[in-house]
Amino acid sequence: MSLYLRQTLLPEIGTKGQELLRSSKVLIVGVGGLGCPAALYLAGAGVGTLGLIDDDKVSLSNLHRQILFTHADVGASKAVVAQKRLAAFNPTLRVEAITERLTAANTLNLMQDFDLVIDGTDNFPAKFLINDGAAKLEIPVVYGAISQFEGQVAVFSAKRHACYRCFRPKPPLHYVPNCAEAGVLGSVAGLVGTLQATEALKCLLSAHTPSLCPQFGKLYIVNTKTMEFSAFQISKNRECPVCSRPPDQIVIKEETMDHCSTGCQCSQLASKQEIDTEALLRDDYFKRCQLIDVRTQEEWDEGHIASALHWPLSRIEGGELPPFASDKPRILYCRSGGRSSRALTLLAEKGIKDVSHLKQGFLSWKGPVAL
Numbered sequence: 001m002s003l004y005l006r007q008t009l010l011p012e013i014g015t016k017g018q019e020l021l022r023s024s025k026v027l028i029v030g031v032g033g034l035g036c037p038a039a040l041y042l043a044g045a046g047v048g049t050l051g052l053i054d055d056d057k058v059s060l061s062n063l064h065r066q067i068l069f070t071h072a073d074v075g076a077s078k079a080v081v082a083q084k085r086l087a088a089f090n091p092t093l094r095v096e097a098i099t100e101r102l103t104a105a106n107t108l109n110l111m112q113d114f115d116l117v118i119d120g121t122d123n124f125p126a127k128f129l130i131n132d133g134a135a136k137l138e139i140p141v142v143y144g145a146i147s148q149f150e151g152q153v154a155v156f157s158a159k160r161h162a163c164y165r166c167f168r169p170k171p172p173l174h175y176v177p178n179c180a181e182a183g184v185l186g187s188v189a190g191l192v193g194t195l196q197a198t199e200a201l202k203c204l205l206s207a208h209t210p211s212l213c214p215q216f217g218k219l220y221i222v223n224t225k226t227m228e229f230s231a232f233q234i235s236k237n238r239e240c241p242v243c244s245r246p247p248d249q250i251v252i253k254e255e256t257m258d259h260c261s262t263g264c265q266c267s268q269l270a271s272k273q274e275i276d277t278e279a280l281l282r283d284d285y286f287k288r289c290q291l292i293d294v295r296t297q298e299e300w301d302e303g304h305i306a307s308a309l310h311w312p313l314s315r316i317e318g319g320e321l322p323p324f325a326s327d328k329p330r331i332l333y334c335r336s337g338g339r340s341s342r343a344l345t346l347l348a349e350k351g352i353k354d355v356s357h358l359k360q361g362f363l364s365w366k367g368p369v370a371l
């Protein structure tokens with residue numbers, strides 16, 4: 001037990017906690033920037049069984065953040081290489097490599113033998129499969145996400161608390177770039193993956209030490225540029241398409257991102273989060289969007305885009321978020337683009353990024369106006 005001495009010295013863990021970890025089984029989906037550090041710390045902590053799901057192969061551009069891999073591993077299966085590394089790192093553990101992609105058909109089979117799942121994926125369809133599978137099996141999920149200099153972590157346990165779909169019922173209609181497209185600082189992936197491992201260990205140990213219970217349904221956001229940490233509680237949505245149902249009625253199905261290639265202009269919008277009046281008017285695109293006017297009451301009364309919702313910037317600054325539609329691209333506008341851009345920044349700080357704004361504001365609008 002000297003391997004875990006520094007850990008068992010903690011009164012919250014002790015020999016009993018260590019035994020609990022030894023009998024625990026954690027599944028890591030995605031052995032990438034998040035999964036690598038999470039797996040290393042879980043193996044170091046003595047979690048008895050680790051499952052690693054990844055159908056991808058190691059590439060050179062992975063190495064700056066996927067710390068289980070070296071140059072010699074390029075081209076090899078991530079799950080298989082990670083299994084070997086972790087087994088060498090802690091030979092007392094059982095590590096299982098699963099070189100399959102998570103699908104609606106295999107999710108429950110692959111997840112059912114585990115006590116907890118770590119979401120180390122970088123795409124929405126996989127995040128929804130993990131959430132829905134875990135809700136059906138009534139096991140917790142430690143969610144993580146990274147982009148550029150920012151990271152997010154949350155622990156979801158759908159049985160009693162909110163799930164990921166309470167926060168995001170469907171994939172965003174706007175295209176959200178992943179690390180391959182938007183870039184990420186390797187150490188941010190390390191930070192988030194390490195936080196995920198910590199939350200997973202607390203979650204497992206809380207059966208022995210209730211004070212280690214994580215804050216379920218709370219989304220933590222870290223911006224490493226400003227070193228600001230923020231958090232907000234996700235309430236359980238009574239109309240959540242998944243966790244409002246009894247587990248036996250939860251159906252596992254794959255979410256598609258089809259809207260990104262079928263006339264939606266999301267890929268153009270994604271990088272800049274801005275749209276111009278011509279793009280909004282093309283094929284009446286604005287009619288399929290949720291438009292939110294963030295100007296003052298006086299400006300609104302003088303004329304606004306016909307289908308828009310009025311939600312002044314002051315309300316967003318006060319922490320009141322507009323009732324965003326979950327099934328439409330969301331586009332904010334003000335007079336000339338300044339206030340709507342500020343609103344985007346405030347929303348991004350709360351982790352809400354799939355929102356755009358009308359670049360030159362209402363001044364540039366050439367479509368129908370209501371009074």
Ligand SMILES: [Zn+2]
Pocket residue numbers: 158162163164165166167237240241242243244
């Ligand atoms: Zn839910």
